[in-house]
Amino acid sequence: MTSNTLFEARRHEEILEQTIPASTRPAFHFSPRTGWTNDPNGFSYYQGKYHLFYQYYPYSSTWGPMHWGHAVSDDLLHWEYLPAALAPDTPLDGAGCFSGSAVELDDGRQLLMYTAVAAGPRQPDGTRKDYQTQCVAVGDGRDYVKYAGNPVISAEGLPNGGSIYDFRDPKAWREPDGTYRCVVGSRPEDGSGQILLYSSKDGFEWKLESVLDENKNRFGLMWECPDFFPLDGKHVLLVSPQDMEPDGFEYHNGNGTVGFIGTFDEESKTFHEEHNQAVDYGIDFYATQTLLTPDGRRVMIAWMQNWDTLAIASLKAAWFGQMTVPRELSIRNGRLYQWPIRELEALRSGYVHYENVQLSGEQVLEGIRGRQLDLTVTLRPADEGNVYKKFALWFGWNEKYHTGISFRPYESILKIDRKFSGSRRAIIHQRRCLVPRSGGYLGFRLILDRFSAEIFINDGAQTVTVTVPTDPSIEGIRFFADGDVLMDVEKYDLDMDREEEAANG
Numbered sequence: 001m002t003s004n005t006l007f008e009a010r011r012h013e014e015i016l017e018q019t020i021p022a023s024t025r026p027a028f029h030f031s032p033r034t035g036w037t038n039d040p041n042g043f044s045y046y047q048g049k050y051h052l053f054y055q056y057y058p059y060s061s062t063w064g065p066m067h068w069g070h071a072v073s074d075d076l077l078h079w080e081y082l083p084a085a086l087a088p089d090t091p092l093d094g095a096g097c098f099s100g101s102a103v104e105l106d107d108g109r110q111l112l113m114y115t116a117v118a119a120g121p122r123q124p125d126g127t128r129k130d131y132q133t134q135c136v137a138v139g140d141g142r143d144y145v146k147y148a149g150n151p152v153i154s155a156e157g158l159p160n161g162g163s164i165y166d167f168r169d170p171k172a173w174r175e176p177d178g179t180y181r182c183v184v185g186s187r188p189e190d191g192s193g194q195i196l197l198y199s200s201k202d203g204f205e206w207k208l209e210s211v212l213d214e215n216k217n218r219f220g221l222m223w224e225c226p227d228f229f230p231l232d233g234k235h236v237l238l239v240s241p242q243d244m245e246p247d248g249f250e251y252h253n254g255n256g257t258v259g260f261i262g263t264f265d266e267e268s269k270t271f272h273e274e275h276n277q278a279v280d281y282g283i284d285f286y287a288t289q290t291l292l293t294p295d296g297r298r299v300m301i302a303w304m305q306n307w308d309t310l311a312i313a314s315l316k317a318a319w320f321g322q323m324t325v326p327r328e329l330s331i332r333n334g335r336l337y338q339w340p341i342r343e344l345e346a347l348r349s350g351y352v353h354y355e356n357v358q359l360s361g362e363q364v365l366e367g368i369r370g371r372q373l374d375l376t377v378t379l380r381p382a383d384e385g386n387v388y389k390k391f392a393l394w395f396g397w398n399e400k401y402h403t404g405i406s407f408r409p410y411e412s413i414l415k416i417d418r419k420f421s422g423s424r425r426a427i428i429h430q431r432r433c434l435v436p437r438s439g440g441y442l443g444f445r446l447i448l449d450r451f452s453a454e455i456f457i458n459d460g461a462q463t464v465t466v467t468v469p470t471d472p473s474i475e476g477i478r479f480f481a482d483g484d485v486l487m488d489v490e491k492y493d494l495d496m497d498r499e500e501e502a503a504n505g
């Protein structure tokens with residue numbers, strides 16, 4: 001039965017969606033049907049379609065009591081909105097249906113596992129702490145019924161000292177033998193994060209297996225939005241810690257995402273970290289979630305936003321929040337690599353390429369412009385004995401605006417700078433990414449959409465993701481070198497109607 005709260009949300013989104021012109025949204029990045037989104041949820045493949053649920057407040061472009069929005073897709077790029085899946089409409093989740101995941105049950109139904117938030121008592125300092133439990137809802141890919149036996153994991157399922165106020169974001173999956181497992185973010189007595197591992201035979205009755213990994217105050221405080229999966233012979237743990245302190249050039253985002261590569265000990269059910277890294281080096285990236293495609297690719301998506309830069313929101317937008325382009329993951333040389341999903345290549349048209357461009361000073365290249373672009377740039381010094389001092393690419397460029405990507409080989413730093421992008425807010429606008437020293441050799445692929453830029457450096461060893469507020473009609477691209485650079489450029493336009501055009505001849 002659909003509650004009034006869910007019914008209202010569904011009616012509201014259906015009407016409001018009509019008032020949001022497609023041209024005011026990103027072209028191929030997911031944005032909410034109406035209102036606000038943060039984390040991707042329930043990112044999964046179910047009965048022939050990709051499903052993306054999302055933290056959702058349909059009534060305004062700011063955060064509010066969380067619903068789950070819902071969309072489906074055949075290619076992870078063209079999304080069709082479905083009615084909102086969950087609303088905060090029970091005593092357990094009246095303060096919000098927070099993040100979670102989706103798995104398929106044996107009987108073919110879809111199980112949504114989410115964090116239910118219930119209002120707790122006022123604290124002496126006037127703040128309110130809300131209780132968090134893990135709940136499930138079962139459905140057919142469109143309509144979901146919350147389980148009468150909720151919560152499925154509550155305070156009794158916590159290890160000693162685990163906080164009921166910071167206990168959230170279950171990511172569930174099925175093991176090859178059909179059993180269910182999930183990881184949940186939790187806060188022990190040391191105040192920092194830990195990840196709990198639970199198992200279940202049926203998806204409804206869950207048992208604590210272990211503390212999979214502990215933060216011990218190394219990477220920020222609470223660890224949100226965990227994900228845990230095998231990849232290329234290793235195990236990967238992704239977490240989004242709150243309140244991180246930078247360490248050198250790593251972890252500059254306050255709230256950011258850390259990727260651990262290591263091994264999983266099935267005996268003790270614990271994870272042994274071998275390597276950690278920032279998963280993104282830009283500004284707007286948080287709360288990752290992955291799925292496994294039918295052809296075996298591990299694909300990750302994230303909220304393309306930062307809790308500290310929300311003020312960048314346009315003053316009049318009817319929606320707020322976007323997801324990154326879905327990215328294929330792999331491990332190479334002990335690092336997590338990311339690459340835009342290959343489905344993106346089907347949107348390509350308008351190929352223009354240049355080889356061995358001799359760049360010294362400013363240059364504009366005929367045919368290289370646009371704001372929905374897949375652009376690959378390869379740089380090398382014209383003279384290895386006298387390496388150039390700086391390379392820069394400006395996009396979204398005209399006489400007033402630009403966002404710059406620059407690279408200084410002597411510092412080995414790639415920088416993104418959007419302070420001239422038209423932002424009206426005193427928030428951070430630039431970020432530096434330290435890349436391996438290479439004597440002026442560097443390759444990157446830049447994916448531009450109307451309101452974002454994602455840079456995949458050196459085959460995806462590092463990525464830099466930012467939202468960009470510049471009006472999408474500003475399409476200029478300008479290159480610059482201080483010194484002598486040899487440059488190859490390959491450009492494609494990315495067009496959402498590309499496949500339809502091809503089909504219609």
Ligand code: FRU
Nearest residue numbers: 039055066098099168224287
């Ligand atoms: C992360 C997060 C999650 C929580 C959700 C609430 O961005 O804080 O931990 O489930 O957002 O919207």
